Amino acid sequence: MIVFEKIADLQNALFADRKCGRSVGLVPTMGALHEGHASLVRRSVEENDVTVVSVFLNPTQFNDKNDLKNYPRTLEADCKLLEECGAQYVLAPSVKEMYPTEDKRQFEFPPVSTVMEGAHRPGHFNGVCQVVSRLFYIVKPDRAYFGEKDFQQIAVVKAMVNYLRLGVKIVECDIVREDDGLARSSRNTLLAPEERDIAPNIYKALEASVEYAQKHTVKETHDKVVEEINAVEGLEVEYYSIVDGHTLLDIDDWNATDYAVGCITVYCGKKPIRLIDHIKYK
Numbered sequence: 155m156i157v158f159e160k161i162a163d164l165q166n167a168l169f170a171d172r173k174c175g176r177s178v179g180l181v182p183t184m185g186a187l188h189e190g191h192a193s194l195v196r197r198s199v200e201e202n203d204v205t206v207v208s209v210f211l212n213p214t215q216f217n218d219k220n221d222l223k224n225y226p227r228t229l230e231a232d233c234k235l236l237e238e239c240g241a242q243y244v245l246a247p248s249v250k251e252m253y254p255t256e257d258k259r260q261f262e263f264p265p266v267s268t269v270m271e272g273a274h275r276p277g278h279f280n281g282v283c284q285v286v287s288r289l290f291y292i293v294k295p296d297r298a299y300f301g302e303k304d305f306q307q308i309a310v311v312k313a314m315v316n317y318l319r320l321g322v323k324i325v326e327c328d329i330v331r332e333d334d335g336l337a338r339s340s341r342n343t344l345l346a347p348e349e350r351d352i353a354p355n356i357y358k359a360l361e362a363s364v365e366y367a368q369k370h371t372v373k374e375t376h377d378k379v380v381e382e383i384n385a386v387e388g389l390e391v392e393y394y395s396i397v398d399g400h401t402l403l404d405i406d407d408w409n410a411t412d413y414a415v416g417c418i419t420v421y422c423g424k425k426p427i428r429l430i431d432h433i434k435y436k
Contacts, residue, residue: 155237157244161252161292164206164245168293176203180295180322182286185209186226186340187235190330194299195239197327206293207236208245210252215281221428226343245292257284263313266402270395270417271306271430282307283314290320297323301330303337305417305432309402329431335361337431348388349423355386356420360433363416367435372396372406375435376416383420392419392428399434412436 158164168178179202181194187209198205209232216222229246236244261283262268272279290298300308312324330338335357345353359382367375380391398405399413408414414435422429
């Protein structure tokens with residue numbers, strides 16, 4: 155496995171690979187890698203001749219500078235994991251390498267980029283589109299792999315790919331969970347032991363709501379999830395939206411869509427740490 159800090163060096167290596175007809179998969183990450191990321195990399199290795207993993211903590215997608223400051227950085231451990239997974243190349247550029255000049259491009263794809271996370275984290279998805287589009291231009295992958303935990307992000311990236319006509323296939327990969335149901339996330343490492351103990355209650359409430367939804371309205375289901383999670387000391391729901399999985403717009407009737415998804419963000423603990431998850435109702 156080769157680790158590149160310079161974009162041009164990676165592009166030279168990829169040029170030689172393409173000349174030999176090799177397919178290229180890309181797994182974009184911000185580092186602090188865990189089993190969820192590893193599952194994406196392994197899938198890319200299975201489906202492509204060459205797998206590139208980017209490890210870049212992108213400052214433009216953080217609307218909270220403290221969040222950026224506190225985000226875990228573990229490049230050495232990340233590279234060890236990626237080598238075990240079979241990745242060929244790692245791109246780990248500096249901010250200056252990635253953004254030699256300020257990126258002033260503006261991306262907005264309503265409603266998928268303006269609801270939920272888009273409403274609560276202004277500028278977040280613009281930053282995501284800035285960095286992901288740059289990575290697509292740099293790597294020119296055949297396929298790019300994203301975890302379903304970031305359900306809304308996938309919808310935004312797909313909208314961007316269509317808008318820019320980039321021709322990259324977006325591959326959605328299942329959420330990887332801990333044994334107790336907590337969705338794997340780099341932010342989990344920031345949880346204190348007592349916070350980690352209560353965090354699984356998020357998925358517990360979501361999972362229980364699927365059966366409850368069979369005999370109750372959307373509003374009743376929504377309110378039950380929020381009530382159950384807020385009843386746990388140390389957890390506070392920022393938002394819970396039950397949406398049409400195609401448009402990400404709120405629904406008020408189960409018959410309004412063939413693809414109903416509940417998307418949630420919960421504050422956990424004293425800092426607090428912001429945890430996201432989702433559940434599919436149908």
